[in-house]
Amino acid sequence: DSIIRTQGLTKTYGQGASLTQALRGVDLEIERGGLTCIVGPSGHGKSTLMHLLGGLDRPSSGRVQLDGQNMFDLRDSELAALRSRKIGFVFQFFNLLQSLTARENVEMALMLAAASETRQKERAEELLELVGLSDKINAKPGQLSGGQQQRVAIARALANDPPVLLMDEPTGNLDSAAEAEVLNVLEDLVRQGKTIILVTHSAEIAARADTLVRVRDGVICHD
Ligand code: ADP
Ligand code: ADP
Secondary structure, three states: OEEEEEEEEEEEEOOHHHOEEEEEEEEEEEEOOEEEEEEOOOOOOHHHHHHHHOOOOOOOEEEEEEOOEEHHHOOHHHHHHHHHHHEEEEOOOOOOOOOOOHHHHHHHHHHHOOOOHHHHHHHHHHHHHHOOOHHHOOOOHHHOOHHHHHHHHHHHHOOOOOOEEEEEOOOOOOOHHHHHHHHHHHHHHHHOOOEEEEEOOOHHHHHOOOEEEEEEOOEEOOO
C-alpha cells in the first residue's frame, strides 16, 4: 500500500541558456509508514523532489499521487487544503518565530487549523510532550539548543496530525548529540505509524532508513 507514488516526474527551472533540468523522470513509490531517506550529492535534485512530493511547487511534467489523489490535478487552493491535512514540513533552519514561546509556535499552527483556544492549549502541550519538551513549553527559541528547537518544529509540523512528514535536512544544522535526539523522536513517530520522508547527508540517519532513495542527476539511481 503506497501513500505516495510519482510517475515521470520532471522539473525544469529557467529557460534558454540558464535552463536547468533538476528532475528528469522520477518514478517512485513510498510505502505507508516507515522512514524513507533521500540521499545523493548536492545539486542533484533532492530538494526539488521534496518540494514536489509536498505540493509546494508544481512539476514541469508527470504526476504525484498522495493517498490516491493526483495532487497536480488540483487548483492551488485545493492543493493547499490537501497539503495542510496530509503533510507536515520540517526544514533545516527550524523556521520558528523567535518572539514566541515553544508552546505559542505550536499553537500558531493549530490556530491556522481553526482549533478552539482550549483545544490549542491542550494539543500544544500534548505535542511538546511527545517530542520530550514538557519542561520547555514556555521557553523561546533563543533559550533552546538546536536539537530542542528542531523538536519544537517537529511538534508544530504534527499540529494537524498529518500522516506524512517531509523533512529537508532536519539535522543539517545539528551536532551529533542533537541529531541523535531528533532521530529518537522520528523513530517514535514511525512506531506510531507516520510516514517520514527526509533528505539527509547524515550516514547515521541513512543507516536507520527503512527505504533509501538515491538521487543522482535528477533521476532515482538503483544500485
Ligand atoms: P539538491 O537538493 O540535491 O541539492 P536541488 O533540487 O536543490 O538539489 O537542485 C537541483 C538543481 O536545480 C540544481 O542545479 C539547482 O541549482 C537547480 N535549482 C533548484 N532550485 C532552483 C530554482 N528555484 N531556480 C533555478 N534553479 C534551481
Ligand atoms: P540538548 O538537550 O539539545 O543536547 P544541550 O545539552 O546542548 O541540549 O543544552 C542543555 C541546555 O542548555 C538546554 O536545555 C538549553 O536550555 C541550553 N542551551 C543549549 N544550547 C543552547 C544555545 N545554543 N542557546 C541557548 N541555550 C542553549
